Each structure stands twice: as structure tokens, then as C-alpha cells.
Amino acid sequence: MTELKENLKRQIIEQLNLKDIKPEEIGDDQPLFVEGLGLDSIDALELIVLLQQHYGIKLAKAEDGPMVFKSVNTIADYILAHKQ
Amino acid sequence: MISQGYLQIIKFVTLFQLLMNVVVSHYSRIRNGKVVSDNELLFNIQGKTFDQFSESVYRQAGIQYPKFHKMDHLSKLGFLAADILLKNNNLDIKADPYQTGVILSNHSSSLDTDIRYYNMAHKGIASPAVFVYSLPNIVIGEICIRHGIKGENNFFISDHYDIPSQVDYINHLFNTGVIESCIGGWVELINETYDAFLYYAVKEIAGSQFPQHTPESIIKLYHSN
Amino acid sequence: MSASVYITGTGIISAIGNNISESIQSFRQHNSGVSKIDFLQTRHHDVFPLAEVKYSNDELAALTGLKPTLSRTILLSFYAARQAVETIPDEAFKNCRIGFISASSVGGMDKTEFFFEDYMNDPQSGDLRMVQHHDCGKPTNYVAQQLGIKGFVSTISTACSSSANAIMLGARMIKSNRLDVVIAGGVDSLTRFTLNGFNSLMIVDRKQCRPLDQSREGLNLGEGAAYVILVSERFLEKFKTEPMCSVSGYCNTNDSHHQTALSDNGNGPFLAMKGALQMAQLEPGDISYINMHGTGTQNNDSAEGKALERVFHPAYPPLSSTKSFTGHTLGASGSIEAVFSAASVKEGLIFPNYSFNEGIHGLSITPVTSLIENQNIKHVLSNSFGFGGNCTSLIFSKS
Numbered sequence: 257m258t259e260l261k262e263n264l265k266r267q268i269i270e271q272l273n274l275k276d277i278k279p280e281e282i283g284d285d286q287p288l289f290v291e292g293l294g295l296d297s298i299d300a301l302e303l304i305v306l307l308q309q310h311y312g313i314k315l316a317k318a319e320d321g322p323m324v325f326k327s328v329n330t331i332a333d334y335i336l337a338h339k340q
Numbered sequence: 341m342i343s344q345g346y347l348q349i350i351k352f353v354t355l356f357q358l359l360m361n362v363v364v365s366h367y368s369r370i371r372n373g374k375v376v377s378d379n380e381l382l383f384n385i386q387g388k389t390f391d392q393f394s395e396s397v398y399r400q401a402g403i404q405y406p407k408f409h410k411m412d413h414l415s416k417l418g419f420l421a422a423d424i425l426l427k428n429n430n431l432d433i434k435a436d437p438y439q440t441g442v443i444l445s446n447h448s449s450s451l452d453t454d455i456r457y458y459n460m461a462h463k464g465i466a467s468p469a470v471f472v473y474s475l476p477n478i479v480i481g482e483i484c485i486r487h488g489i490k491g492e493n494n495f496f497i498s499d500h501y502d503i504p505s506q507v508d509y510i511n512h513l514f515n516t517g518v519i520e521s522c523i524g525g526w527v528e529l530i531n532e533t534y535d536a537f538l539y540y541a542v543k544e545i546a547g548s549q550f551p552q553h554t555p556e557s558i559i560k561l562y563h564s565n
Numbered sequence: 566m567s568a569s570v571y572i573t574g575t576g577i578i579s580a581i582g583n584n585i586s587e588s589i590q591s592f593r594q595h596n597s598g599v600s601k602i603d604f605l606q607t608r609h610h611d612v613f614p615l616a617e618v619k620y621s622n623d624e625l626a627a628l629t630g631l632k633p634t635l636s637r638t639i640l641l642s643f644y645a646a647r648q649a650v651e652t653i654p655d656e657a658f659k660n661c662r663i664g665f666i667s668a669s670s671v672g673g674m675d676k677t678e679f680f681f682e683d684y685m686n687d688p689q690s691g692d693l694r695m696v697q698h699h700d701c702g703k704p705t706n707y708v709a710q711q712l713g714i715k716g717f718v719s720t721i722s723t724a725c726s727s728s729a730n731a732i733m734l735g736a737r738m739i740k741s742n743r744l745d746v747v748i749a750g751g752v753d754s755l756t757r758f759t760l761n762g763f764n765s766l767m768i769v770d771r772k773q774c775r776p777l778d779q780s781r782e783g784l785n786l787g788e789g790a791a792y793v794i795l796v797s798e799r800f801l802e803k804f805k806t807e808p809m810c811s812v813s814g815y816c817n818t819n820d821s822h823h824q825t826a827l828s829d830n831g832n833g834p835f836l837a838m839k840g841a842l843q844m845a846q847l848e849p850g851d852i853s854y855i856n857m858h859g860t861g862t863q864n865n866d867s868a869e870g871k872a873l874e875r876v877f878h879p880a881y882p883p884l885s886s887t888k889s890f891t892g893h894t895l896g897a898s899g900s901i902e903a904v905f906s907a908a909s910v911k912e913g914l915i916f917p918n919y920s921f922n923e924g925i926h927g928l929s930i931t932p933v934t935s936l937i938e939n940q941n942i943k944h945v946l947s948n949s950f951g952f953g954g955n956c957t958s959l960i961f962s963k964s
Contacts, residue, residue, distance in 0.1 A: 272469075273409040275395075294406075297826060301468035301767060309465055318767040438818065438836060449672070449701045449722055454758070458681055461761050471762035472824045472952065475670060476701075477723040481953030484819040490836065492817040493955055494730055497702040497720040505719065512737055 261332050271306045272299050284329050300325060313338045361544035362514045362553035368425040369565040370417060370536040376565045377424050390532055394420060412453040412473035415482045418527040421536035422483045431540060437490040441519040442480045443510050445496035446528040449476040479527055491519050501526040504555040510541055511553060537562050570736040571801060571808035571964060572793045574652025575904040576645040579789030579891045580616035584648060585908050592936045597890045597919045599773050599785045607757050613769055615755060616787030616892025636673035637754035639704045645790035646708055649748055652794055654804050661745035664717035666735050667705040668727030668751030670896040673698035675756045717744060724951030727751050729899025729959055733815040735795045745800055750792030750900030760786060774861035776886035777932050779923040784860040787892020791900040793907065810910035814960035816840025825952045826864045831872030833956035834948060838876050841958040851944050852882045854915045856902045858948040859886020860893050869948065870928040885932040889919035899949035899957065906945040906961045913940045
């Protein structure tokens, strides 16, 4: 699980071009949107692409995004629950 | 070959100079690794890809705007040229953001990003973050968001930088009271070839020695760097 | 400022008709142009409906006399532009200063994306003739040449407000006496690039779109072309022409909020509408009909709705989104809706939304749901908002 979260942090930084941020600066429970990393709606869509590209999971409804992508923890939980 | 339309425009620019004096107070130019503002060479960074070059300029200019890293190359180019133009010269838009226009043009539209998007989509990855930049006027959007500009904005596509047409259009906006200041210019990028030229036009400032906003003065500025 | 720019003719082709009469008939019979994909070759064939022009490239070529191997963008553009140009008196065409301002977001990409596939597999393959009209400016130049226009030719590319901006520029060139006649408008054809791209933004509806409805789930992409003939008062007198309407107001602003989303309060749209009203010297109550941008996305309809509320509440004129019939034709949408607006003034029509069940929560906006005829239409407001925060409002008036 720890390895998954570390990988996720690196992938998020790369996928979203967060050049000024290091993986260790992203807390597992830190809110990714609004405050926290200040991500926006396009970033949310890119995270959907990330899930598909790296983990083969398709998030069909954009509305589920805010819940799934709330933090690294929630993303990791979702991946473990849905990975084929 | 000079078209009829071109000649008409040259004729009418002279007429508009009499109605209102618009001057060019500042400009910026980015190409071939060089960043110039008002005749001063600010940075000279050779031997780098555009990715590396733009990153260097961003850092050396002390810009802090994390969203910069998400932009496509065309938007990065225009963003940097606008930052150098405005921030470097302490030009404050906030007084009346609806009275400031942005009128730009280029040759390649957003082709550089279109290709990048297509390369990824071809492999089954349709990236929304890349797709949003597959329009040439997004660079205007980024400049406007950064500097709070809300006035008239337009983007033209042409084979070459049609300075008389652009000057004419901008003068018309001044003369009809649509704007009181304007960022005009050419922002072109395809692969590793880039050329950004932005200038700031404003109603005549008393006692200043700035050149008039005419095709001749813009042509001179554009070719002098 | 008094109205001194007039529309004397139009040309249009879209999913709901090949000219304005056919389009009006589609509204009258309540036939949406959104349907299962016929022509575009895409892996999303059974997933998304599109509003395609109901002709193949071969058929468009036969109708226009152009080569079928040309970009669909050129074929559509020429079809509509020629229709508009045919309304210009011969003597005027020969003796006046004529300009052509066209807008597009796609350019010749419909051909390029096929070339690219061959090229990616083998750099030696692919027919280079497919990419010669890729640039947004190339279809404009090609069509201008075919029409015999030698004067001012220009291409605008500002996403979904492109052709509205083309009309705005054309009006200015008439008013400032640079040109006597301007053929202004735009075109876009459907491409896989566009469909895949919009799908990646998750704003495409898998069903018939429902603009202004609480249940809306996105837009339907469409294609088409439309042009208006803009002339001066002098032209009307000289050639004894009756105008369809005047272009009495226009305004363009930047929403300055996000690359693709409008601000929650619809600031850019609000100021564009206010600016156009101010220029036309009208009060909100003077507007007879609003043709909204109304794409059917969550963001646009909320933001535009909010902006409308700020301008018109509590007295809203009849309004609708004709994109529910034509789909969102991107670069062509501004001019397609300008042609509808001109017809609204001339024929006394109020165009409908295709459907409507429940209004957007928090707003009190209810669109018209069937074509209303024989109205006294004095002023029509038409909105077009593009990615990059580019917001344009146009006003067409009875002259």
C-alpha cells in the first residue's frame, strides 16, 4: 500500500506537471483540490486518464471524481477496490 | 504582390492617426534563445530545447505561477512575452481591465499542440490537459487570467505577420472608444521554432517620446530585434 | 451610435438544412439534426450522436463543383459562402470593395488526421495533398479564390466565438468605410480529433442534448457553415436593396477565469451582453428574442444563465438554444446563429429549444419549445462564448 501511494504521488506530479512539488510534500490525507495542491477541473480529468493508463481502471462518471480523487488515500483505496 | 486590401488599409491608417494619438510604450521579443525588452537583452540562453529554454526564462525572471508548467508551448511563449512586457515595465492593467484589449496573430495556429495531442490520442490516450490547448486563442486566455485583462480580444491566422491589418484593427478599437490600451503582436511556435513579439499600445502620454502606433513603427520594432 | 451596417443576404448549411428555408422547416417540424453517426469514421460510432450535414464529401463536391478530395471544411465553407454571394447584385460584385472574413477552429484537419495515420505507420507513406489545406487560413484563402474575391481576406480563430467575431470585424470594416461589402462567417467540419478531445473533457452527451435543462449532460457536436452579407447604408441606396436587418450592437470581452470554463457569475458573458446593448442604445426590455450560446454543458448553461439573470431578471424575453437542433458547430456556431437571428427579425420567428423538462435550479429561465411565427421581432441578441474566455454578443435589429 505504501509503495502504491508513493507511486501515485510521483505519477500525479508527472501527469499534472506539478514541477515545483516533490512527492514527499504531498501528504497521504492532504486534500488535492481547492486548497491543498489547488488542482482544477482539467486536473480531475487528467487523473481519470491516469487511473486508466496506469491501473486499467475506468471512471465512467465525472461526478464520482471529487470523491475518488479527494486525497492520495482515497485514490489508493479506490484502486485496490477496483483493480482487475 | 500587394493586394488591393493591403493598399486600402495603408491609406486609412494615416487617416486614423489624425483622430487620436496612440503610441507604443513598450515591447518584448522572444526568439532564438534571446529575450529582449525595450532594446535591452534580458536573457540569452543558447543550445536548449524550447522546454528547457522556457523553463530557464521562467526561473531567471523570478516568475512564480505554478500553472505555467501545465501550459502548452504556444501559451508558455505568449505568457512569458506578456510577463516580460507588463511586469518588467511595471504596467498596471488593474485600473480598468475592460478597457485593455489583446489582439494577436500567428501562422501555425495551435498546430504544435494539435500534433502532440494527436500523437497521444493515436496511442489511445486522449489527454484533456493537452486538448484544451488545441486552439490558438488559449494563449490570450492565459495572458488575461494572469493579468486580469477583460477587454476585447481576438486572434488572427495569416501566412505572415500582417502588421498593417493588425495596427489598423487596434487603432479602430482606440478610435471607437472600445479600449484605452492594448497588447498587440505575433506569437508563433511550431516544434523548436518560436517567435514572440508583443507590444503595448496606449493613448498618447503627454510629454513622452514614444513612437506613434503606425505600421511603419511596428515594422521597425519587429525587425530591429 | 446609429445602425449603419446591414445584412442583405445569407448562406447556411448545417445538420438541419441546406439553406435558411429548409432550416426553418426543420424548426417548424421539430426535427433535430442530431442523430446516429453517418459519415465520420470513429471508434465512437455507436456511442455518441452527432449533428452531421447530411451529405457525404462526394455529394458536397457534386453540389459545389469542387474536387471531392478537398477538405470537408472547404466544401462546406464554399457551399454556404456561394449561397450568400449569390444575393449580391452583379454590378456590386464587379465594382465594390469586397472582403471575405471566415473563421474556423478545425481548418483542414479532417484530411490531416487521415494523413497522420498513414504517416505514423510509415513516414514514407501518406498523400501529402491531404495536408496542404490544414492551416486554418488555407480554407479561407481557397474559398476566397473560388469566389473571385481579390480584396481583404482574413481568418479568425477564437474557438466557439470565431464566426461571431468575424461578423463583428466585418461590421467594423463597413462602418469605417474600408469596405463596401463583407462576406463574414465561419465553418467547421467534424473530425475525430474534435470528438475525442471533447470526450476527454467529459462534456459530450451520449443522447440528444438538453440545453438549459437541469438534467443536461453535455453537448452534441455538429458541423456546418454560414455567412452573412454585410453592407453599408450607401450600398442599400445605390443598389436599391432591402436589408434583412441591421447589425446594431456587438461587444467582445474576456472572462479571464479558466481556459475552458466560464466564471460562476458569467462575468465575461454579462459584460459582453451589456456592452452590445449599450452600443445599440437599447434596454434589456427592448430585446425580442435571445439566441443563447446554450451548449448543454453544466458549466456554460449555468454561467450564461447567471449572466442572463444579471441583465434581464425578472423580465426575460423569449429565449432558446438552437444548438439543440444543429449541435454545437464550434467555429461556425456564431454565424449559423447570426443567420437564424437575421431570419428571426425578417420573418418574425422565435426559434425553439428541442426539449425542456426542468429548469436549472437557482435560475428562472424557461426556453421556448416550439417555433413561434408571425411575431413582431425588433431586436435579437445572439451569444457566442469560446474557450479561452472569449465572449461575444451580437444584436440584430429591424431596420
